[in-house]
Amino acid sequence: MKTSKRSLAVLSLTMVLVLTASLVASAASTTKVLSTNFTLVNLSSGSNTVSINYFKQDGNQWRSAEVATLAAQGDQLIKRQYDDTELSAGSGSVVVNGQGALGAVVQIQTRSGTATRAAYSGATEGASQANAPYVAKGLNTASGLANSQIIVQNTTDSPVNVSVDLISSATGATVYTKQIANLAQGAAFTYDLADDGNVPAGFFGSAVVKAGAGKVAVVANVFSGPDTLQTYNAFVSTSQEWLAPLFTSRLANTLSTPLAVQNLSSGSIPVGGINVFCTKDVSSPGDATISLSNTAAVGPNATYFFNPVTDASIPAEWYGSCRITTTGFESVAFVQMRTVSSGLAGAYEAIKASGTATKVVVPLYAKRLANGFASVVTIQNLSTTAAANVTLQYNGAAGLPANCTATLSKSIPASGSLQQNHRVQSGGQAVPEIGDQCFGTIVVSSDQPIDGIVQLTDISGLPGDTFQVHNAFTTAN
Numbered sequence: 001m002k003t004s005k006r007s008l009a010v011l012s013l014t015m016v017l018v019l020t021a022s023l024v025a026s027a028a029s030t031t032k033v034l035s036t037n038f039t040l041v042n043l044s045s046g047s048n049t050v051s052i053n054y055f056k057q058d059g060n061q062w063r064s065a066e067v068a069t070l071a072a073q074g075d076q077l078i079k080r081q082y083d084d085t086e087l088s089a090g091s092g093s094v095v096v097n098g099q100g101a102l103g104a105v106v107q108i109q110t111r112s113g114t115a116t117r118a119a120y121s122g123a124t125e126g127a128s129q130a131n132a133p134y135v136a137k138g139l140n141t142a143s144g145l146a147n148s149q150i151i152v153q154n155t156t157d158s159p160v161n162v163s164v165d166l167i168s169s170a171t172g173a174t175v176y177t178k179q180i181a182n183l184a185q186g187a188a189f190t191y192d193l194a195d196d197g198n199v200p201a202g203f204f205g206s207a208v209v210k211a212g213a214g215k216v217a218v219v220a221n222v223f224s225g226p227d228t229l230q231t232y233n234a235f236v237s238t239s240q241e242w243l244a245p246l247f248t249s250r251l252a253n254t255l256s257t258p259l260a261v262q263n264l265s266s267g268s269i270p271v272g273g274i275n276v277f278c279t280k281d282v283s284s285p286g287d288a289t290i291s292l293s294n295t296a297a298v299g300p301n302a303t304y305f306f307n308p309v310t311d312a313s314i315p316a317e318w319y320g321s322c323r324i325t326t327t328g329f330e331s332v333a334f335v336q337m338r339t340v341s342s343g344l345a346g347a348y349e350a351i352k353a354s355g356t357a358t359k360v361v362v363p364l365y366a367k368r369l370a371n372g373f374a375s376v377v378t379i380q381n382l383s384t385t386a387a388a389n390v391t392l393q394y395n396g397a398a399g400l401p402a403n404c405t406a407t408l409s410k411s412i413p414a415s416g417s418l419q420q421n422h423r424v425q426s427g428g429q430a431v432p433e434i435g436d437q438c439f440g441t442i443v444v445s446s447d448q449p450i451d452g453i454v455q456l457t458d459i460s461g462l463p464g465d466t467f468q469v470h471n472a473f474t475t476a477n
Contacts, residue, residue: 029194030147032113035110036107037080040102041076042073043102043361044102047099049069049070049098052067052079053094053096054087054093055093055185058187059184059185059187060184062087076397093188095186103121105120106119106122108231115462115464115466116229118346118347119470120219121470123217126217127215130236134222135205136148136193137193138194139203142338142340143338147193150193151190151191151220153218155217156214157185161180162212163178164179166193167302168205169302170205172299172301175200178198217233219234222347224345227343227464229465230346232334232347242353243350244350245351245380246453248319249315249319250317254341254342256337257308257336258306258307258335260335260336261306264300268300269326270297271297272293273293273297273298274304275293276290276323279321292306321417335350346467348471351453357451358446359475365440367431367438372458372459373458376419377454378420380417380451381416383414387414392408394406394441395443397439401438403438406434420442450474453470454472
């Protein structure tokens with residue numbers, strides 16, 4: 001049977017990448033040399049042919065396009081840009097086109113010196129506006145001075161003018177608007193707040209990125225101290241209910257997860273208008289639930305922070321999942337993960353509670369690899385009334401032994417989450433069915449709506465920030 005080109009579901013997956021970039025400047029957010037790799041995963045139920053296109057910052061082609069085929073759902077392709085001899089040193093962006101649905105995870109890392117690492121999920125579409133709940137310049141934090149970069153990629157087929165409004169969390173006022181003129185098709189622009197004298201030192205708040213007559217994808221980097229990096233996607237849609245699959249408060253290893261909630265309504269959210277209801281993990285000590293709410297009004301585009309690092313009213317050594325509601329007000333939310341004692345940090349976007357997908361694909365799992373790499377996967381049950389019965393299909397990478405592939409069945413309580421901890425060999429969250437030195441993908445199927453996040457960690461004791469977090473991918477079939 002002949003299939004017309006028109007009938008193909010062509011998806012453009014846009015990813016803002018910092019490729020073998022040297023970001024050296026006297027006042028810049030970092031002087032480290034950073035490199036990237038990215039992992040593509042097939043979300044389609046059938047074979048998926050992809051084209052990978054590379055762009056310089058001026059929009060010119062960086063190298064010739066690549067074509068590859070991912071044969072089955074969950075198949076992956078890893079591109080290590082620091083090994084690519086066709087790419088010159090510098091920074092740029094990538095657009096991946098596929099015949100079917102795709103996911104991608106980008107890893108940012110140093111290749112020498114003390115480690116700095118972060119990860120984020122590639123965006124599947126651009127938007128006329130993107131919202132970053134947390135950005136900063138010269139802000140004193142427990143991890144050192146925090147500075148942000150806002151990376152904006154043009155996802156349309158013609159140049160676009162972009163504005164970036166910086167909103168103070170302290171006052172709700174716009175402190176400065178950055179203009180980016182004629183951003184070329186496919187190109188990405190890095191706006192480093194530390195280099196802009198128009199932004200006052202000590203600023204923290206949110207950013208609203210607007211594309212005049214086009215669409216953009218936006219990623220925010222937050223550097224803290226000499227080594228720490230958190231990276232997350234700016235939001236292109238809003239909701240009044242969000243889920244944080246993993247919330248922690250001052251664990252023994254000092255891991256805490258501050259929540260940032262940005263108000264995207266035209267009016268102020270009153271005191272008590274943001275409600276956070278958290279349910280503990282089955283293995284967590286302490287209170288079964290925790291309830292939090294905002295103690296100050298939150299103006300339009302401003303952000304409110306729930307910070308267990310400094311808020312003694314939140315019980316210590318507690319962990320679980322949280323539901324964030326802003327009834328009557330549109331919002332976005334994201335989660336920082338900070339191990340204060342060591343500088344390890346990551347970030348992930350909160351999950352929309354209205355999701356309906358019953359399948360999650362994890363592009364990369366790793367169990368206790370020889371280089372210290374190991375992952376933790378958290379699957380969130382979106383239902384408030386029913387347990388989610390899930391099947392986890394582990395698929396080991398090609399050439400690995402049989403114990404890298406397994407089919408597991410689990411149940412996740414209503415509003416609860418399930419952790420698959422590949423860092424450990426025993427305990428309630430361990431995965432003994434998978435052997436050490438295994439890596440590959442996971443496809444999770446459920447009878448209730450689900451979503452998830454992935455932690456990419458290092459258990460070798462390597463100094464610096466080796467912690468990376470990204471959102472998993474959902475698909476309907």
